[in-house]
Amino acid sequence: MEYSIRNCKITDLPKLVILCQKHADFEKAAFSPEGKEEGLKKALFSQDPKLHCLVVAAKDTIVGYVSYTFDFSTWDAATFLYMDCLFLEEEARSYGIGEVLIEKLKEIGIQNNCVNIQWQTPQFNERAIKFYNRIGAKGKDKVRFTLDL
Numbered sequence: 602m603e604y605s606i607r608n609c610k611i612t613d614l615p616k617l618v619i620l621c622q623k624h625a626d627f628e629k630a631a632f633s634p635e636g637k638e639e640g641l642k643k644a645l646f647s648q649d650p651k652l653h654c655l656v657v658a659a660k661d662t663i664v665g666y667v668s669y670t671f672d673f674s675t676w677d678a679a680t681f682l683y684m685d686c687l688f689l690e691e692e693a694r695s696y697g698i699g700e701v702l703i704e705k706l707k708e709i710g711i712q713n714n715c716v717n718i719q720w721q722t723p724q725f726n727e728r729a730i731k732f733y734n735r736i737g738a739k740g741k742d743k744v745r746f747t748l749d750l
Contacts, residue, residue: 602659602696606705609645609654609666614638616663617656624688628723655705657689657698665689667702671713682710684720703736721745 609617618637625632644652657665667687674681684706689698703718710718721743722729730740 602693602698604657604659604664604693604696604698606655606657606698606701609656611642611646613656613663614641617641617654617666620663620666620688620690621686623690624686627688628726652685653709655702657693657702659693664693665698665702667706669706669709669718671715672719674716677716679716680714682706682713682715682718684718687720699732700736 615638618634618641621637622632622634641652641654644650645654652668652670654666654668656663665688668685670683670685671680672683673679687699687702706718722733724730733740
């Protein structure tokens with residue numbers, strides 16, 4: 602599969618919202634596209650962006666994305682890169698693209714003096730867990746909580 606990886610552009614936002622919906626469906630999570638394009642535009646393209654996103658472009662569309670933020674660890678007393686989402690359309694899987702995206706995040710983390718990359722995935726996502734174990738990541742058993750405001 603021919604593809605390129607690049608920073609998300611404003612023109613990618615409509616498709617990015619669709620990919621977010623597909624990602625949420627895959628993870629059996631609730632998702633409403635309402636207001637997402639505007640929210641992502643503010644988060645990604647403001648003067649001091651809160652979110653960063655790389656997209657996987659193939660032909661005339663995007664087929665995947667990885668989004669990330671920079672956060673601070675109290676225990677490490679240092680900055681870490683938090684991978685918020687990594688998603689590839691079914692037809693873009695098994696080409697090594699996920700590993701290339703992780704490598705790019707590692708480069709970004711090193712450039713930004715991060716001590717590590719952190720992320721999570723549902724326990725039922727066995728394919729992702731196998732992938733993450735294969736690339737040397739270590740899982741931690743925790744339960745994620747969400748408190749709506």
